Structures are given as structure tokens and as C-alpha cells.
Amino acid sequence: MTGLAGGRITQLVRHPIKSAGYELVAEALLTEGAAFPFDRVWAVAHAAARLTEPVTWAPKLQFLRGWGAAELMAISCQSDPDNGQVTLSHPKRPMTTFRPDDPADAARLVDWLRPLWPENRPEPARVVRVPGQALTDQDQPLVSINSVASLDDLSARLGQPLSPHRFRGNIWVKGWAPWAELDLIGQEISVGTARLRVEEPIGRCRATGANPKTGEQDVDTMGALEAHYGHTDFGVFARVISSGRIAVDDEVR
The missing domain is CATH 2.40.33.20 (PK beta-barrel domain-like)
Incomplete structure (x- = not known):
């Protein structure tokens, strides 16, 4: 072509x-x-998210996203898929390592993201993962x-x-x-x-x-x-x- x-x-x-x-x-x-490997494995739902229980795929409006907070777009990461570990960095936040599947680390991740999300939007609430389903926009x-x-x-x-x-x-x-x-x-x-x-x-x-x-x-x-x-x-x-x-x-x- x-x-x-x-x-x-x-x-x-x-x-x-x-x-x-x-x-x-x-x-x-x-x-x-399958989607691209280790891509959108987790997402962070906001406090007003309408999710099913158990959680299944949901539209992007239920999650923190770059459309709602340009600050999120400046996050970069390094990950270790074998250990389920992600290290995040941002010009305004300390470099920090998380295992999002661990409840304590998931809570720390939500707190780490909170200052990058607008105060006039529903606050970051919880980390979501759907086994076998990438949390892409589709x-x-x-x-x-x-x-x-x-x-x-x-x-x-x-x-x-x-x-x-x-x-x-x-x-x-x-x-x-x-x-x-x-x-x-x-x-x-x-x-x-x-x-x-x-x-x-x-x-x-x-x-x-x-x-x-x-x-x-x-x-x-x-x-x-x-x-x-x-x-x-x-x-x-x-x-x-x-x-x-x-x-x-x-x-x-």
C-alpha cells in the first residue's frame, strides 16, 4: 500500500x-x-465511580485519567511484572515503589496520586484490577x-x-x-x-x-x-x- x-x-x-x-x-x-502485555493492569477509581462487584471492565470516566488532570501525564514509571511492582516518578512527587495488589501499597498509591488530582473532582478512592482484562478505554x-x-x-x-x-x-x-x-x-x-x-x-x-x-x-x-x-x-x-x-x-x- x-x-x-x-x-x-x-x-x-x-x-x-x-x-x-x-x-x-x-x-x-x-x-x-490479548492487549499489550502489562499495559493498564491497574486503574485508580475515584470516589464517585460506579463499579460492579466483583469489578469488571468499566468506562474511563470511572477512573483517574489525563483528561481530568494534566498533572497525571507527567508521571513516568519502571515496572517489574514478575513481582507486580511499579516505581512511579513525577516532577512534583517523590519517586516511590508500589505493589498495587497489596492493600497497604494500594492505599499508599492512592495517597501518592492525590496531590496530582484536582480538588474539585471526586477524590482518588481505590486501586482496581480485573484479572485477564486490561483496563484500557475499550x-x-x-x-x-x-x-x-x-x-x-x-x-x-x-x-x-x-x-x-x-x-x-x-x-x-x-x-x-x-x-x-x-x-x-x-x-x-x-x-x-x-x-x-x-x-x-x-x-x-x-x-x-x-x-x-x-x-x-x-x-x-x-x-x-x-x-x-x-x-x-x-x-x-x-x-x-x-x-x-x-x-x-x-x-x-
Whole structure:
């Protein structure tokens, strides 16, 4: 397909706690019918959340999220999936390590996040995990794929470089023409030794306007997308249809 030849992975990113940190990884094992590994394993529900008992997947409005607090976008993390451990850092908070499945650590995590969440919103209340279900914005197990060239094109339109971490993607690909990834809807692609089916564009929200270094809203990404491209999509969602290992610099075919 025009503009899609020569694609290679340039970054792989996971977000163990929904809206609370991003982490670069060198490789990942994608599993058929599953989301990106160790991505959105936990989420932090606010005091007004309407959740079932036992908790199942719930829409993003029930959780702390970057749309509601730009400060959250400046959290970065390091994790140890084998130990269920996540270390969070932020310009305004001390670096701290948590095991979110431990009740005492979950309480400490909620307290750590509290100063980064607006006082006029329902306060952070509890850590949630749904075994076997990633707490992504979609109830389906999808992986997000984003293009470096599209990011560069949007950056040029805005007159400033944009960090990829504004978009909380899993797989970043270099070598495609700008916005060519949107032509992949309905197509199957090979990534490393895995195979995926591209299903839909990713509709974005104002959280992408927050700077992941400062936690401040500093650019109108939504306005720029609408003004220059006639939509507010960035990147695509794909479903893993054949398991396989992927790594930075792998070809995307």
C-alpha cells in the first residue's frame, strides 16, 4: 500500500497503571486475543465511580485519567511484572515503589496520586484490577499503533515538537508516510513474528494537550487535528490474531 513500505518499530511503550505513567520496553510478547502485555493492569477509581462487584471492565470516566488532570501525564514509571511492582516518578512527587495488589501499597498509591488530582473532582478512592482484562478505554483487547511521521507532521503544523507520550501508544512505527496508517483499517499486518488486524482509528481527547515533562496543558492538539485534517484521530487500534514476539527495529509489513 502506498506510503506503508519500510515501516519499523521505533518504540514500544506500556502503561502498567492507567493514566499513571509510561515505560519504554525493548521487546514484548503479543498474545492472540490479548492487549499489550502489562499495559493498564491497574486503574485508580475515584470516589464517585460506579463499579460492579466483583469489578469488571468499566468506562474511563470511572477512573483517574489525563483528561481530568494534566498533572497525571507527567508521571513516568519502571515496572517489574514478575513481582507486580511499579516505581512511579513525577516532577512534583517523590519517586516511590508500589505493589498495587497489596492493600497497604494500594492505599499508599492512592495517597501518592492525590496531590496530582484536582480538588474539585471526586477524590482518588481505590486501586482496581480485573484479572485477564486490561483496563484500557475499550472493553476489547486492542493494541495501539502510532506513526512517527504523523507525529512529526502534526508537530510541524503546531510549530513545536510533540512527545509521543502525549498519545499513550503501545507501538510506534517509523518509515511510513504521514497518516498512511489510517489506510490500514481492515487490513492485516505482520509485526515481528506476530500478526495483527487493524480495526479502527483512535479518537483522541484533550489529555494529548498536556506536556508529559511538565504536566501542563500547553498545546491544543484537538484543535490542530480538526483544523488541519478534519478529524481528531491519531493512530489505529489493532487486534492480535497470531501470537509472536516483537522488538524495537522489527519490520512492520
